[in-house]
Structure formats: C-alpha cells, structure tokens
Amino acid sequence: MEMNPETLAALGEPNRLRIIELLRAGPRPVNDIRGRLKLRQSQASQHLKVLKDVGLVEMEPRAQQRFYRLRAEPLKQLHQWLDRYRHIWEERFEALDEIVEELKRKEQLDAAGKDR
Amino acid sequence: MEMNPETLAALGEPNRLRIIELLRAGPRPVNDIRGRLKLRQSQASQHLKVLKDVGLVEMEPRAQQRFYRLRAEPLKQLHQWLDRYRHIWEERFEALDEIVEELKRKEQLDAAGKDR
DNA sequence: CAAGAATATTCGTTGACACGAATATTCGTG
DNA sequence: CACGAATATTCGTGTCAACGAATATTCTTG
Numbered sequence: 001m002e003m004n005p006e007t008l009a010a011l012g013e014p015n016r017l018r019i020i021e022l023l024r025a026g027p028r029p030v031n032d033i034r035g036r037l038k039l040r041q042s043q044a045s046q047h048l049k050v051l052k053d054v055g056l057v058e059m060e061p062r063a064q065q066r067f068y069r070l071r072a073e074p075l076k077q078l079h080q081w082l083d084r085y086r087h088i089w090e091e092r093f094e095a096l097d098e099i100v101e102e103l104k105r106k107e108q109l110d111a112a113g114k115d116r
Numbered sequence: 117m118e119m120n121p122e123t124l125a126a127l128g129e130p131n132r133l134r135i136i137e138l139l140r141a142g143p144r145p146v147n148d149i150r151g152r153l154k155l156r157q158s159q160a161s162q163h164l165k166v167l168k169d170v171g172l173v174e175m176e177p178r179a180q181q182r183f184y185r186l187r188a189e190p191l192k193q194l195h196q197w198l199d200r201y202r203h204i205w206e207e208r209f210e211a212l213d214e215i216v217e218e219l220k221r222k223e224q225l226d227a228a229g230k231d232r
Numbered sequence: 233c234a235a236g237a238a239t240a241t242t243c244g245t246t247g248a249c250a251c252g253a254a255t256a257t258t259c260g261t262g
Numbered sequence: 263c264a265c266g267a268a269t270a271t272t273c274g275t276g277t278c279a280a281c282g283a284a285t286a287t288t289c290t291t292g
Contacts, residue, residue: 012125072205089188
C-alpha cells in the first residue's frame with residue numbers, strides 16, 4: 001500500500017484544507033465557498049482546480065454554477081494508509097518493549113543470583 | 117476537531133513521506149535512512165528536521181548516532197480527523213438518498229393511484 | 233587532546249507555488 | 263444575440279522550500 005504525496009501536498013495548503021473541511025457537510029457552489037472562507041474569486045477557483053486535479057473533489061455544473069463535492073477514494077485511501085500505523089499509537093508495542101526490558105533485567109538478576 | 121496543515125505539508129514532500137514509511141518499521145539512525153532512500157546527507161538531516169519540527173518524529177542520541185522514530189500523536193490525530201469523513205466513503209448516505217428518492221416516487225405513485 | 237565518524241547547519245541557487253488583477257469562458261434570460 | 267452572473271484561466275510578482283556543497287558540531291577512541 002503506497003500513499004501518494006500529491007494528495008497530502010494538496011491538503012497541506014491551509015486554504016485548501018479549509019475547503020475540504022467545508023465540503024465535508026456537502027457539495028457547494030464556488031461562490032458559497034468563496035464567501036464563507038473569505039477568498040478572492042481566483043483563489044477559490046485555483047485551489048479547487050488543484051483539489052480536483054488530485055482527485056480530492058469532483059465538480060458538477062448546474063446552470064452557470066459549479067458544485068464541488070468531496071470524492072471518497074483518496075480520503076478512504078489516506079485513512080487506510082494511516083491504519084497501517086495503528087501500532088504506533090496503540091501502545092501494545094511499547095508495552096511489549098517494557099515487558100522485554102523487564103525480562104532482560106530479571107534474567108540478569110537471576111544470573112547474578114546464581115553466583116551469590 | 118481541527119487538523120493542522122503543517123503536518124500534512126510535511127507529509128506532502130515525497131522524500132519525507134518515504135522517511136515516514138521507512139520509520140514505520142522502527143527507529144533508525146540517519147545514515148541508515150540516508151542509505152536506504154539514497155539521499156544526500158544534508159537532505160536526510162534537513163527533512164528529518166522538518167519532520168521533527170512538526171512533531172512527526174522524535175530523536176534520541178546514541179553515541180554519535182541519532183535515532184529517529186515516529187511519534188504517535190500526529191498520526192493518531194490525522195487518523196481521527198479522517199474518521200470524521202467516514203460518511204463520505206461508507207455509502208450509507210448515498211444509499212439513504214436512494215431510499216428517500218424511492219419513497220418519494222412510491223408516494224407519488226400511491227397518490228396517483230388514489231385517483232384511478 | 234587529536235582524529236575520525238556521524239550528523240547538523242549555513243548559504244547560494246533554482247524552481248514551484250500562492251496571490252491578485254485582469255481577462256476569458258460558460259450559460260441562462262430577456 | 264446581447265447581457266449579466268458565475269466561474270475559469272492567464273500572467274506578473276514575490277516568497278518559500280528543496281537541493282548540493284561546504285562548513286560546523288558532537289561524540290568516541292586512541
């Protein structure tokens with residue numbers, strides 16, 4: 001499972017991240033996004049273009065408005081990718097480490113004990 | 117729940133992403149990372165510095181080597197953040213929409229039926 | 233404490249990108 | 263088909279970040 005840096009880079013830009021967060025609630029036309037996030041018109045369009053190019057959003061024209069909505073795939077994929085790091089925050093490994101450490105210490109004590 | 121763009125931006129750089137993926141298996145000294153990913157020495161150090169600054173990794177000196185390891189917090193946080201988008205890829209909502217649509221259609225048919 | 237290994241930091245260069253203003257495009261309506 | 267609303271695209275500018283080379287720092291060992 002490989003994760004694609006471009007998706008992450010796209011999310012790494014503050015205004016784009018805000019757009020993603022806004023779209024979580026559902027599809028919106030550009031002008032709505034622009035208004036809520038206080039962006040210039042070109043800014044809104046440009047960022048949406050980047051997001052669309054990496055596949056994070058898709059667009060549906062509706063008269064002269066364009067509705068943008070989140071696409072499931074990349075978000076799901078990113079989530080799955082992170083799942084592979086679960087062991088980092090589920091402390092089992094650290095606990096295991098500690099147990100191993102303790103065992104080592106015990107063995108040493110035992111070994112030392114033999115000589116006493 | 118807010119997600120911080122800097123973390124994502126840090127992950128958005130290809131070489132840094134590779135470093136993160138490499139560190140998933142456990143802590144490593146700089147030279148090991150450098151070797152496996154075929155980076156220049158300064159590149160390795162610089163990227164590791166960025167990762168450390170955003171808190172994605174931490175460093176532990178060991179003689180003149182420095183071991184870098186993943187930090188749980190930001191990864192866990194990112195995972196949780198993505199959890200809030202679950203409804204996007206778990207099609208329940210779309211399914212629900214369809215059901216609603218069908219119900220509407222049915223009602224109309226029923227209403228029409230009454231007059232026949 | 234000199235020397236070497238491992239790593240960090242500095243610095244100049246270059247390319248990419250965000251921004252804003254201006255212009256172009258698309259589409260419904262009179 | 264002219265017009266206006268909504269959006270996209272282009273272009274010039276400034277900033278920032280990645281890179282590579284060089285230098286500095288840290289730490290161990292003889």
